[in-house]
Amino acid sequence: MSTDAIAPVAPEIDHEALDEDYVLTPAFVEKVVDAADDGDGMRLRALTEDLHPADVADLMGFLTAEHRAVVVQWLPPELLAETLPELDDGIREEVLERVPHLTLAEALQELDSDDAAAVVEDLEDDQREKVLAAMPEVDRAAIESSLGYAEDSAGRLMQREVMAAPQFWNVGDTIDHIRAQGEDLPELFFDIYVVDPLNRPVGGVSVSGLLRMPRATKLTDIMEPVNEITVDQDQEEVAYIFEKYHLISAPVIDAAGRLVGQITVDDIVNIIQEENREDILRLAGVSDEDRGSTVPEIVRGRVPWLAINLVTASLGAGVIAFFGGTIEQIVALAALMPIVSAIGGNAGTQALTVTVRALATRELNSSNARRTFQRELAVGLANGLVLAPLIGVAAGWWSGDWRIGAVIASAMILNLAIAASVGVLTPLTLSKMRQDPAVSSAVFVTATTDFFGFLIFLGLATVVLL
Incomplete structure (x- = not known):
C-alpha cells in the first residue's frame, strides 16, 4: 500500500440547479442550505462553481444572511467578482461587509472598470480606502475616475x-494590433472607434465589418458615423438613444470631444430595466425594495405615501360629510357611491399609466399632447356610455327607484371623463414643471377621481331625488 499523501478530492455533485424557466429549483437551494449548515466548503464550491454569476446572485437572494456569509467564503475570486454587480443593492452591501479587503481587491481586478466602480461605490469609506490601496495603480485610477462622475451619468456608466485605431490605419494594421493586445483588450467590444490625432472619434468600424474587408482597406473607407455620448448625459437619455437607434455600443467623449470610454448594450439593458422598475414602483407609491430590504427600510419607504393618501382621502370624506343629509334620507346612496369613485379611480390609473409610459419613451410631447388628451377623453366618455346603462339598470332594479339608476349612470359618465382628463393632464403638467410625473401623479389622480366621483353622484342625487 502506498504511503504517499492523498490530496482530498471535492465530492462529485450531480444536481439540476435550474428548472425550465431558468429559476433555481427549491431542491438545489436546499442542498446549498444544508451544505452551509454543515460548514461543508468543498460541497458548496462544487455546487456553485458551474453556475452563471447571475444564478449565483439569484441564489444569494434565496438565502438568509447567515447562509450567505458561509457561501461567499467559498466562491472563487473570479466568480465572486462577476457575481457582485449582479446582486441586489441591499444584499451586495451586506456581502461586501463580509469579504476581506484583499480578496475584494483581487476580485475587482477581474471586472471592467464600470462594474468595479459600481461595487466600490457601495463600500464604506474605510473599506473603500483599504480596497483601493490594495489594487494596482492603473485599476485604482480608473475606478476613482469613474466615481468622479455623477451617479446616473454616462461617465459613471461607461467602461x-x-x-x-488612428484614422491612417488600414484593416491589416487594426487586426494585427488586436491580436497583439491579447488580454489587454476590453472584455467585450463590438466596434473599433477611429480617432483623429487629438483622440476624437471620427467614425466606427464593427468587428464583423472589419473581418470582411481586405487587409489593405483603409479604415476611413469603411467606417460609419457614430452616436457620441457625452460623459455628463443622464443614463435615461443614453438608454433612449440606444433604444431609438438600435445601438450595440457607443463611444463616450469628454467636454473636449476626446474618446474616454464606451457604453455597451449589456449595460443599457440593465438601465432600461432599472428605469422601468423605478417608474412602476413610483406609480404605486413605494420605494425601490429588494429581497434584502429590512422591515424598517420598507416601512420608511411606504409610510410617507400612505400619509399623503390619508390627507387626500379626507377630501372625499369631506364631500360625503357635506351631503350627509341626502344620504340619511336615501340610504341606498351609501351603498352605491363607492362604485362611482372606484371605477373612476381605475380609469384614471389606466390613462395615467399610458401617459407616464409615453412620456418616458418620448412618444408624447407638446406636438401631440392635445391629440393624446382628446383621444383619452373620448375613450373615457365611450367607457362611460358602455358602463352607465349597466350600472343604471342594476341600481334602479335593486333600489326600486329608476331615478337613482339615472343618477348613478350620469355620474359614471361624467366621472370617467374627468378621470381620463386628469390621468393625462397630471403627468403632462408635472413634466412641464420639470418634475418626475411618476412620483406623485397616482396620488393626485386617485384623490381627484374620489372627490369628483362623490361630488357628482351626491350632488345629482340631491338635485334629482330631493
Whole structure:
C-alpha cells in the first residue's frame, strides 16, 4: 500500500440547479442550505462553481444572511467578482461587509472598470480606502475616475476599456494590433472607434465589418458615423438613444470631444430595466425594495405615501360629510357611491399609466399632447356610455327607484371623463414643471377621481331625488 499523501478530492455533485424557466429549483437551494449548515466548503464550491454569476446572485437572494456569509467564503475570486454587480443593492452591501479587503481587491481586478466602480461605490469609506490601496495603480485610477462622475451619468456608466485605431490605419494594421493586445483588450467590444490625432472619434468600424474587408482597406473607407455620448448625459437619455437607434455600443467623449470610454448594450439593458422598475414602483407609491430590504427600510419607504393618501382621502370624506343629509334620507346612496369613485379611480390609473409610459419613451410631447388628451377623453366618455346603462339598470332594479339608476349612470359618465382628463393632464403638467410625473401623479389622480366621483353622484342625487 502506498504511503504517499492523498490530496482530498471535492465530492462529485450531480444536481439540476435550474428548472425550465431558468429559476433555481427549491431542491438545489436546499442542498446549498444544508451544505452551509454543515460548514461543508468543498460541497458548496462544487455546487456553485458551474453556475452563471447571475444564478449565483439569484441564489444569494434565496438565502438568509447567515447562509450567505458561509457561501461567499467559498466562491472563487473570479466568480465572486462577476457575481457582485449582479446582486441586489441591499444584499451586495451586506456581502461586501463580509469579504476581506484583499480578496475584494483581487476580485475587482477581474471586472471592467464600470462594474468595479459600481461595487466600490457601495463600500464604506474605510473599506473603500483599504480596497483601493490594495489594487494596482492603473485599476485604482480608473475606478476613482469613474466615481468622479455623477451617479446616473454616462461617465459613471461607461467602461474605460475601449478599442480605438488612428484614422491612417488600414484593416491589416487594426487586426494585427488586436491580436497583439491579447488580454489587454476590453472584455467585450463590438466596434473599433477611429480617432483623429487629438483622440476624437471620427467614425466606427464593427468587428464583423472589419473581418470582411481586405487587409489593405483603409479604415476611413469603411467606417460609419457614430452616436457620441457625452460623459455628463443622464443614463435615461443614453438608454433612449440606444433604444431609438438600435445601438450595440457607443463611444463616450469628454467636454473636449476626446474618446474616454464606451457604453455597451449589456449595460443599457440593465438601465432600461432599472428605469422601468423605478417608474412602476413610483406609480404605486413605494420605494425601490429588494429581497434584502429590512422591515424598517420598507416601512420608511411606504409610510410617507400612505400619509399623503390619508390627507387626500379626507377630501372625499369631506364631500360625503357635506351631503350627509341626502344620504340619511336615501340610504341606498351609501351603498352605491363607492362604485362611482372606484371605477373612476381605475380609469384614471389606466390613462395615467399610458401617459407616464409615453412620456418616458418620448412618444408624447407638446406636438401631440392635445391629440393624446382628446383621444383619452373620448375613450373615457365611450367607457362611460358602455358602463352607465349597466350600472343604471342594476341600481334602479335593486333600489326600486329608476331615478337613482339615472343618477348613478350620469355620474359614471361624467366621472370617467374627468378621470381620463386628469390621468393625462397630471403627468403632462408635472413634466412641464420639470418634475418626475411618476412620483406623485397616482396620488393626485386617485384623490381627484374620489372627490369628483362623490361630488357628482351626491350632488345629482340631491338635485334629482330631493
